[in-house]
Amino acid sequence: MxxxxxxxxxxxxxxxxxxxxxxxxxxxxxxxxxxxxxxxxxxxxxxxxxxxxxxxxxxxxxxxxxxxxxxxxxxxxxxxxxxxxxxxMPLAARAAYRKAAARARRSPDPDDLLERRFQESIEPGTVLVGDITYVATSEGWLYLATVIDLATRMVLGWATSKRQTAELVVTAMNRARASGHVRAGTIFHSDHGTQYRSKRFASFCARHSIRRSMGKNFQCWDNAIAESFFSKIKNERLRWLRLTSRRHATREISNYIRYFNTRRRHQALGYATPAETMQQLTQPAATAA
Structure with a gap:
């Protein structure tokens, strides 16, 4: 033999x-x-x-x-x-075995702390949602990560990159913290993307007292607010432009987010803007202080 x-x-x-x-x-x-x-x-x-x-x-x-x-x-x-x-063993079975072994070794994903309670009265900076989307440019894909305050719908932080990495979502969250509207112990809700499950992002959130939350796998409605923003920016701005470069796309994204936060009125906010809502909800606390 x-x-x-x-x-x-x-x-x-x-x-x-x-x-x-x-x-x-x-x-x-x-x-x-x-x-x-x-x-x-x-x-x-x-x-x-x-x-x-x-x-x-x-x-x-x-x-x-x-x-x-x-x-x-x-x-x-x-x-x-x-x-x-x-x-x-067959090559396909070997690959499946390796994936299953990798899943068994990784830390469990966070629980769903939000459970689609999008309409409940909450304070600014206490519940954040985020996601990643891609934008087509003449240079190739550009990836956009966002951090949105659930109470005011304000985009507190965002970042773009030509690659989907853990650093992309860390940068977006860092910029959200720099806005001054993220409180200690805040909930950050996302999908099960590898960037949000990464050790890099988990470590960052732990250091800054951010509690991670994830919806069910393959349930886009569990993160509907983040998805809704991507729909708006694409339908209202990016779809109508010929984006010649990633830098061009980033500039247009920046301009739209500034408009979205300060001028775009939201039905869910009683037709106020996110900036007006943020000021209204934080003003009493500022006055009391």
């Missing part, structure tokens, strides 16, 4: 999987095998041969079907045991 497969796997690998020494393999070539050992070695050789012939893509069921079609009837579970002994 080793002679037939050594070109594909190598003598050292095959001897290791079959629990025989290389010297034992060379010595045994000159000795006859028992019927039981001969059958086991033939089975292993056929399984390995069928696996290699499939481009290392077939699982134990398909390999059992292949061997049966060739006149070597075998139970699929027996093939599975042989493959496990050899430590081989």
């Amino acid at each position: 080793i002679d037939g497969l050594k070109a594909d796997f190598g003598i050292k690998y095959l001897c290791g999987k079959l629990a025989v020494s290389e010297s034992g393999y060379h010595a045994r070539r000159s000795r006859p095998l028992s019927d039981r050992h001969r059958w086991r070695w033939e089975l292993t050789a056929r399984v390995l041969g069928a696996f290699v012939a499939s481009g290392r893509a077939d699982g134990y069921r398909k390999i059992a079907a292949t061997l049966t079609a060739d006149g070597f009837r075998i139970n699929p579970k027996t093939v599975l045991r042989v493959m496990r002994d050899l430590g081989i």
Whole structure:
């Protein structure tokens, strides 16, 4: 068997999987095998041969079907045991296994602290929402990350980059904090994007007493406010422009956010602007102080 497969796997690998020494393999070539050992070695050789012939893509069921079609009837579970002994699995299954192992190693995602309570009366700076979208330019994609105050709908922080990275969302949150409207212990709600699940962003939020919150997977309505802003900026500004560069797009985004915060009136705010709402909701606190 080793002679037939050594070109594909190598003598050292095959001897290791079959629990025989290389010297034992060379010595045994000159000795006859028992019927039981001969059958086991033939089975292993056929399984390995069928696996290699499939481009290392077939699982134990398909390999059992292949061997049966060739006149070597075998139970699929027996093939599975042989493959496990050899430590081989289909490439797709190997990739899936690695992804599952990576998911098991990572820290659990934050709970949903918001639960779609978008209309409840809340104080500015206590609940923030954010997301990432992409904008087409002549230079390629530009990614935009936002941090929006739920009480006033004001865009407190934003950032753009040609790549989706953890640094993109950290920069947006840092700019939100620089606005002076983010309170200690605030909730930041997002989707399950890798940037928001990254250790870099989690560490940043922990240092600045920001509690992370995430909705359910594949439920865009769990972050509807952030999605709504992206719809507005694209439909009201970016869709009608030919953005010649990422710098051009960033400039237009900046201009729109300034307009959005200070001049655009929102039905949800009683047709006030985010800036007016922020002033109205924070003025009593400022006066009392």
